[in-house]
Amino acid sequence: xxxxxFIVENLPAVKANIAGRYMKADADAVVRLYNRRTELAxxxxxxxxxxxxxxxxMKGKLEAEVRSALIEEGKKLKEEIASxxxxxxxxxGKLEAExxxxxxxxxxxxxxxxxDKDNLEVKRVGAPGVFDFEPADHVKLGQDLDIIDFxxxxxxxxxxxxxxxxxxxxxxxxxxxxxxxxxxxKGFTPFITPxxxxxxxxEGIGFNPRGAESNVYTLExxxxxxxxxxxxxxxxxxxxxxxxxxxxxxxMAGLSxxxxxxxxxxxxxxxxxxxxxxxTKVEMFVYCLPEDxxxxxxxxxxxxxxxxxxxEIPFRVVxxxxxxxxxxxxxxxxxxxxxxxxxxxxxxxxxEWGEVTSTSNCTDYQARRLNIRYKDSDGRNKFxxxxxxxxxxxxxxxxxxxxxxxxxxxxxxxxxxxxPYCGFDSIKKKA
Numbered sequence: 423x424x425x426x427x428f429i430v431e432n433l434p435a436v437k438a439n440i441a442g443r444y445m446k447a448d449a450d451a452v453v454r455l456y457n458r459r460t461e462l463a464x465x466x467x468x469x470x471x472x473x474x475x476x477x478x479x480m481k482g483k484l485e486a487e488v489r490s491a492l493i494e495e496g497k498k499l500k501e502e503i504a505s506x507x508x509x510x511x512x513x514x515g516k517l518e519a520e521x522x523x524x525x526x527x528x529x530x531x532x533x534x535x536x537x538d539k540d541n542l543e544v545k546r547v548g549a550p551g552v553f554d555f556e557p558a559d560h561v562k563l564g565q566d567l568d569i570i571d572f573x574x575x576x577x578x579x580x581x582x583x584x585x586x587x588x589x590x591x592x593x594x595x596x597x598x599x600x601x602x603x604x605x606x607x608k609g610f611t612p613f614i615t616p617x618x619x620x621x622x623x624x625e626g627i628g629f630n631p632r633g634a635e636s637n638v639y640t641l642e643x644x645x646x647x648x649x650x651x652x653x654x655x656x657x658x659x660x661x662x663x664x665x666x667x668x669x670x671x672x673x674m675a676g677l678s679x680x681x682x683x684x685x686x687x688x689x690x691x692x693x694x695x696x697x698x699x700x701x702t703k704v705e706m707f708v709y710c711l712p713e714d715x716x717x718x719x720x721x722x723x724x725x726x727x728x729x730x731x732x733x734e735i736p737f738r739v740v741x742x743x744x745x746x747x748x749x750x751x752x753x754x755x756x757x758x759x760x761x762x763x764x765x766x767x768x769x770x771x772x773x774e775w776g777e778v779t780s781t782s783n784c785t786d787y788q789a790r791r792l793n794i795r796y797k798d799s800d801g802r803n804k805f806x807x808x809x810x811x812x813x814x815x816x817x818x819x820x821x822x823x824x825x826x827x828x829x830x831x832x833x834x835x836x837x838x839x840x841x842p843y844c845g846f847d848s849i850k851k852k853a
Contacts (some may be wrong), residue, residue, distance in 0.1 A: 462506060601729055662792070662793045703812060782811070784808050
């Protein structure tokens, strides 16, 4: 959430930012409600001063007529104060609701655009491999190698659920441990987080827990939801907390299941493991001083690059456009891996880029909602900056490995970095 005063003092820029993100929010309403709140607070303060003066006048000996008049005035002030407090509370509620609809300001260098096609490529690492055979997609490879079972997942849990089996199980565990080992060496504290969070925490992070456009599974009869990412649980860890300046930055690595409704997700590039209702992910999260957040953002991006370069998977980095940032992000980098099986139709020279990680600097937008501050050297409490980044989304990591390391005989080679974790160097068809 943006600071109210910032919205009032920078109204044209805030309105332009809303338009540039293709979002619906009423900054003018925030200004009106902010001014009304100020008027009501001033009026309430005046009434409270009158009440205090009335109470002071009641002390000592007074004529009955004077005392009676003061008592009547006190009753009237009490009613007026109760009414003013109620109106102020109602106005503050409306003000917060309208302010929460306003997205974070976007970085001035973020590309202007509405969709992912408007993202700006800034870097490539590795080159797509060239096959002397027609490459298969991960769906066919997973089924032929007997490591992914989509049919049984659909039968038991519904569409977009799946079973991992045989070497697929160890491949998932290997990716998790590979990522966690890299992160712990870089000073991240590892967590296994809850798969459930209260709605107020989701809202604080910037997720909409209810409504037709929500991507969240809510728990019936509970004020809670299944999490779509450990960003939610790691971000809520220090809610309503004042941190010491010396504690920052705090680096956290969270392992969790992720649950997403993926409503409306369909099409050639959404099949198989690419968009599923449940997957495993290792998430990075950082709390830091405001002046350090840009550097910490680059740190998260470099870790993501290190992870995928170590897996020998070709990828590119894109600067995410304003319309694809999401409300909390000030700036976001995406890593897109080369996925040969995304060619339509499949061909030896085909393939497409597919997102595998993202990292966002959310500045103090989430911290204001969750009331996470630090005590600065001047003794004042200030809001921290909060950042998140995907270390490994396992399902998409498996896609990239299967499709990039497939062999002509239908087997899949395991990247060297994962062999010690897997205990095998290839996955072959079962006899």
